[in-house]
Amino acid sequence: MADRWIGRVALVTGASVGIGAAIAKKLVKHGMKVVGCANNGVNKVKAIAAELKSQNAPGLLYPVKCDVSKENEILSMFAEIKEKFGGVDVCINNAGLSIDCPLMSGKTEDWRRLLEVNVLGLSVCTREALSQMESKGVDDGHIFNLSSLGGHKVLEGIPFYCGTKHMVTALTEGLRQELRAKKSNIRVTSISPGYVKTEFMSRMLGEEMSEQILSTMKSLTPDDIANALVHALHAPPHCQDCFEYKMADRWVGRVALVTGASVGIGAAIAKKLVSHGMKVVGCANNGVDKVKAISEELKSQNAPGLLHAVKCDVTKEDEILAMFAEIKEKFGGVDVCVNNAGLGFDCPLMSGKTEHWRHMLEVNVLALAICTRESLNQMAERGVDDGHIFHLNSTSGHRVAGSGFYCGTKYMVTAMTEGLRQELRNKKSNIRITSISPGMVKTEFAIRMRGEEKGNEIYSRMKNLEADDIANSLIHALHAPPHCQIHDIIMRPTEQRS
Template sequence: MERWRGRVALVTGGSMGIGEATAKKLAAHGMKVVVCARSFDKLEALSKENANIHPIRCDLRDKSDIYRMFQEIRDKFGGVDVCVNSAGLSLDSPIIDGDPDQWDHMWEVNVKALCLCTQESVKSMRARNVDDGHIININSVSGHRVGRQHFYSATKYAVTSLSEGLRWELSEINSRIRVTLKIREDGILRLNLVKWMMERWRGRVALVTGGSMGIGEATAKRLVSHGMKVVVCARSFEKLEALSKEYQNIHPIKCDLRDRDDITRMFKEIKETHGGIDVCVNNAGLALESPILDGDPDLWDEMWKVNVRALCLCTQESVKSMRERNVDDGHIININSLSGHRCGKQHFYSATKFAVTSLSEGLRWELNAVQSRIRVTSISPGLVHTNFAHTLMGKDAA
């Protein structure tokens, strides 16, 4: 943050919540932070706490008020180097019997004001030859999946599209101004949202394959923190056992996912001990350097068995378990990879991940055909700082 010291940021909706927290953090790093909102009293109180926070009253629904604000920023500070579009408005106004005035309010604040503030900020940056400026759009989970307040969600989907479109526009004029779409999930918002979403899973059973380290271990810990009983499996039982001593609700089972019989035995043990599976996280993965022209067929088999066949077997057994117990809200989560969407140097590993992409979609069709509401999610992380990432040539599928 040192290069931003003394430079100017605008934070819209800065009187409370995410906007206020962002303003305080930027000011703490030495930036001059202009905060705007309609509630000037709150802004003024904030500016008295920190000399680097400068309040401007602005009604973001009013185009002329936005232009006036930017003129004031130019007059006082020279211009804007960072624009954080944080202001947002969520009103319960459905399509069938909603109030068109409320639709207008959400459009004006969540979409139009964001575009106007972005337009004025980029103008300010380019007029002063600021080529390292930053536009940060505070979006929402609702910009990626539709929630109950679907008109609000529509405005956030618009923000998702506009952020990507702005990147294209800036690229076309060879500008290095950055655009970041931030989906806020931390702090109070994240805690309340996740707590509410996870409440129905409390006391239910999840299986996490490859749960002895990395993404699998982190996933197991997170699910346990939300009250789930988590079965973790891997070949490395000592690591699993250590994990279960740390967390009472983590239950270790030694399983070699290359062995079909061992997978069947594991599911029998889960049924006898816990009743069955409600969530299956297919996390285990194996990446070995074995090209086509001079690679070892045994290594191809290893990757096939762990990355593809074991995933299918665990999915098959999990869905059987769910349907036997009339669990119609179960969840299959496949930890895929960016390599499942674009080919990397380890192209046999990549081939197995492309297979996971296809199988995830195919499973959705299968479940839809039997009118099941069991969900399927494929998650494709990039490079994560785990032992797996650091030892891609290793043979441990845990």
């Protein structure tokens, strides 16, 4: 983790077991002063603190008893933090609960309890943490909201719980907008895990049902979530995501295809993968000579992998098929497919040119679908069951801003990512799929789309993401252990408002 966090103060709510305990341990081992709060489980936090002390961990864990459903106890906790440590730099809203309480027959007191912990406790802790950051002049703080897949889809049997997590999703985005309006560099991140093997599942569903569900799959572990949090916390200040990882050894010598590899994000990804020892096929059309130049540069640097340049116009299926035939002949087939090629035109829905719309569909949608299909075919032929498909998406695949047609193509990428995940699961495949959705990245993209003058003016408005930020996030997802699928990464410049 970045040195700037050593000695800084983090609050972790619900720190006695599961995800909260894993996060607290991870941060202490990275040298942070961690306030671990729990109610009935405070003695468990004390035991973890003693264990870390015996291991000579560089940071410290300070236990505090606090029921986050009671505002007076939260305020007392923050007063104690201010007195002992000067205030909070990082707030991790991990405490949460679920109760089996259907909408048609649930008890009002159960619903109220869920709201008090999952929504109000989180909101009060966030407000007080931000207040302490402001009073200390901290402008690089970080708020984490531990959400759930239930914050993005309604899971059967627990609709009220999912409703609280949907609200956490809205609160996260709402806070991001408030912080940007104040021109604050404080960041907010929501982490939404699927099934994690903790006590939470058995509390929510009962021991028998929990064991039945968890026995059907290799579940996430609390450390997986803690690692994702450290990943986001480590990101450079201008970026609401990013990490520099040493990639898992299992990828050394494996084959990756990167489309649109001549400049920008594609070139950064190709370089990064080669530097980690992969054999990378970098495809481009008019820019293929740039890929060749990058290949020579990497060769001169004695990079452990290699970059093989291929000329391919991804709007033409026959050229895509010829490229995959060449990959099969030279390298045996693809293990990782990075669908990076994309383009946009400034063409409104009311007056745009049909050929521009068609061109965007050919590149952003059809080429991505064809490259994905052919990659999966080559994986199947060779018995590869740990491959990875990446779709370079956009924040425009999650909200409409600017060109409606371009956003429409990216919304389709979002849908295709989830659709492929479902297809792979139905086949019981362990191949993973990840969508990476950056906000404003300083590349040639906006200049091509808007023209040089307008493009440069757009980039001058803020400190933009860099191509390497996106490449590092891809490495993060590729590095994750095989049982852990990082499905969606949404990242923006800290200063971006939309």
